[in-house]
Amino acid sequence: MGNYFQPEIETASREEILAIQNEKIVRQIKHVYENVKYYRDLMDEKGVKPEDIKGVEDIHKLPFLSKADLREAYPYGLLGTDLKNCVRIQSTSGTTGKRVVAFYTQHDIDLWEECCARAIVAVGGTKEDVVQVCYGYGLFTGGAGLHGGSHKVGCLTLPMSSGNTDRQIQFMMDLQSTILCCTPSYAAYIGETLAEMGYKPGDNKLKAGIFGAEPWTEEMRQSIQKSLGIKAYDIYGLTEISGPGVAFECEAQNGMHINEDHFYVEVIDPETGEVLPEGSKGELVFTALDKEAFPMIRYRTRDICVLSREKCSCGRTHVKMTKPMGRSDDMLIIRGVNVFPSQIETVLLKEGYTPNYQIELDRINNSDTFEIKVEMAPEQFSDIVSINQAKEKKLEQAMRTMLGIGPKVRLVPPKTIARSEGKAVRVIDHRKLHD
């Protein structure tokens, strides 16, 4: 059993959580229908009235929101309250199209920071801790979220922001930081730099790290844990929903608890929009149950995950989500099975290959052919034919286990996979030509 920031709610029974959600959703849909014209129009179009929503079991009747809606409604179209009630704006660094600009009332900031506080306590944070926040500060939610959470817990907070690694390390050592918050790639970089400077993993006072805002693998977790001598935890969130802390990892380190008292989660089939039973792999959809200023309803994240209600050793009762396995935009359907390029990448890294690969799909006699070309490193090459073939077979087996469908694997020499503008072309789908 672990420590909790808000024990009553974090360990509440399923019935208690459902009761909270049912009460909040009725109020929230009424609030949104009355205040957000954009969403009211969507509801009217679908013929759904606020009275039709009597609890979370009715959520599936509501229309989805997506990134396209955010662009359409930019900047004020999805605002749920008067601007004078808002106290903060955060924004994504989105490079394509318009940025997401999210608004917060003080209530929204408080609930967001509480979620981050839960994450910090879950990794062992107390008033005694020194929390070094090297996520970027500013419009990006990373710095602000963990900073606020750290305050709520009462930790001594070092608002470092990102970059300037020499200074990060000097503060880390001189002020004895115990919890590190940053992107996993920056944590790995700090670890490497410490080693280069001659420090051993035990020389720092860090005990835990909260790493998010980008995809990372289990292998990366192991290597960060080793190089920094800490436990590394994942955190999930998105600006549209609030920021980091929508879900966070506990001591079990095998999935992130979603803060279900604030965020209602669904998993849908990205093709049809149909809600899938729990335990299915699909696209995550969130509904903010009690946010005032930017109340997203059924927001499609495009992240592909699996949810689990298996009892967790930490004592928390909130549902757990896996790390996102990919983006729904990248999903391929091969012989009726959903396949994500990121799953293929995971297998390759685990089996000791570089993530340089190319998927080639075709349709022959009405059946999909599925081949993966994998670039081989010199040390993997043997002058004996059967050894190379055995390597291909082993990869095929590992792919079948991960994907639930068996590809043909072909090893190819390095740098043979076509690149366009420096980026490898991952998927060649000839099937489209036949359709």
Add this chain to the structure above:
Amino acid sequence: MAIQQISVFVENKQGKLVETVKALAENGINIRAMSIADTKDFGILRMITSDNAKTQEVLSEDTVVNTTDVIAVKMGDYPGALYKVIDILAKADINIEYMYAFTASEALGAYVVFRVDDVAHAQKLMDENGMESLDNKDLF
């Protein structure tokens, strides 16, 4: 003394083999012996060259290359010469992965390259049985 063989992973695509051989020619490397193993998807080009270090350098730029020790045994010009060698190896439980024949030079005569799982042991047996085999220095 075993000799070194260079193996190159070649994609089964038109022109790939030509590219490799051309690169060696342009760098003044003499291919003393070679064999190609072919599957549907890829080929492995195995060579003994006049300058293995340089071959490795020239080819490793954009392909996969590795170096393995093999033994090259002189073949007498009489029936059963090859069998004699294979029999010695078999009796010692040494596995032959593959083999190929070549003429080292007019003066040196015919040789067979054996890729075995225990090179040191195989070489020792050849020496003990008075079988002549090539040394790296014989070739360069």
